[in-house]
Amino acid sequence: MNILAASGIIAMTILVYRLSLYIHRKAESPFTLPILSSTVILIIFLAVFDIPYEQYMIGGEWINQLLGPAVVALAYPLYIHRKVMVKLAVPLFTGTLAGAFIGVVSGVSMAKWTGFGTEILYAISAKSVTTPVAVVITESLGGITSLAAVMVMIAGIGGAVMHKYVFKVFGITSHLGRGMGMGAASHAIGTAEVMKDSQLEGSISTVAMVASAIIVSLITPLIVSWFV
Amino acid sequence: MVKSIKIVLQITILYILYQAGEWLSETFQLALPGSVIGMMLLILLLFTQVIRIEWIGDGAGFMVKYLPFFFIPSTLGIMQYYGIFQGRGFMLVIIVLVSTVLVMAVSGLIGHLSGGREGQP
Incomplete structure (x- = not known):
């Protein structure tokens, strides 16, 4: 049955x-x-x-x-484009670092200013990274993990829906810029989206997504402590 | 037919790597999820030529092509939280969207401006 x-x-x-x-x-x-x-x-x-x-x-x-x-499979396009990835390592890292920082600070500070409690601040802090990582980060801070997962979804689908407008408004036309913007802001859902248009952009997005997950898990406890 | 058997077998290899990643994540209490560790493992194995690209190419290509599909069950989880879109919770949605645009713009612009010729379409 x-x-x-x-x-x-x-x-x-x-x-x-x-x-x-x-x-x-x-x-x-x-x-x-x-x-x-x-x-x-x-x-x-x-x-x-x-x-x-x-x-x-x-x-x-x-x-x-x-x-x-399916996430493991992302290694395949990444390997195909390995030469470009190695060449672009420095801008990839700096851009993702800046994005990760802005993401945590802006999310937590806006939630704080609009009067949300600590548990909610924790849940919103890791919304730019892929769900399992966000859940682990939120859990270690003591936030509501299911709410964190919903925030991650909104960042992912929201980014997938808005990316064409954002790239247009800010004049981001290069594969590197677009891939990095998607991976840093909208994790795997964003990566899946750009992968359809360009494998190179998708691979850049994959690297940004992984780098962002690592960076966010390292900096979030520190940044959150400034606001609580 | 032969091609679809090949794809299934290759996805099995990816699945084993995913499980290996899960195991590593749990055993060493890593902050990264098993799937991401599995991906890093596969990259490593491809670079060291332990796994040849032909062994996983078709299966991985298939998974990557339909990637958004695999997210559907987990995104549906949002239906358990209708409440969040009402009242004050709606503010959180706006905050997440604004913050997402900021991240996309900052990371995107840094990439766009620093990529040189390499990153151009």
Whole structure:
């Protein structure tokens, strides 16, 4: 029974994803990004049929299990573009460091000024890095981890939706600039997004994402201590 | 058919690396998740030619091509937190979005301005 339910859920998720790809092809806009529209369609579907998240995860867990190897797979484009990566190491590192710093400081300070409590400040501090890292950082500070995971999602999908406007407004046209901006601000969801347009940008984004995860986990406890 | 078997086998290799990463992360109490450690392992193994690019190329290419799909179940987790989009919680959403734009602009501009010819399209 469970296997049947799981297969049904997996098939449905694939179907919704394909539908989202189709919609995005027909009406290309940041608001039809497959990751956004798939999520919205599935949430509506589950709400209409009154299916709780735990029940969806009977099948969803199988897809989730593949997220691990999918992140491992990012090594492949990275290796293909290894020569460029080595050449760009210095700007990659400095840019990501600056972004990581701005990300933690701006998130925590704005939350503080608008009157949120310490637990919320902790949860928002690591929102620019990939979920598992953000959860570990938030946990070690004593914040609410599930809230941290939601913040990471918003930063990821928000960045994927907004990146074309941001790059246009700030005149960021190079592969290096775009890849770094995406990886530093929107972690793996952003990386997945630019990877579709350019493997080089996606690889740069991967490096920025990993560097950012390491840097943020090192600097966050210090920065947060300035505000609490 | 042969190609899809090849892809499944290659994804199995990636999965083993992911599990190895998980194990390392847990054993040494590392701040990085198993998947990211697995990726670094694979890079290392590719550079040292322990793993040849042909052994994982098709499978990894497939995973990377459909990467956003694998995020769907975890992003759906957001549905458990409808409350956050109401009332004061909505401020947090705005803050995260503003902060995300700032990071994207700063890292992006530094990359754009310092990349020289290499980073140009």
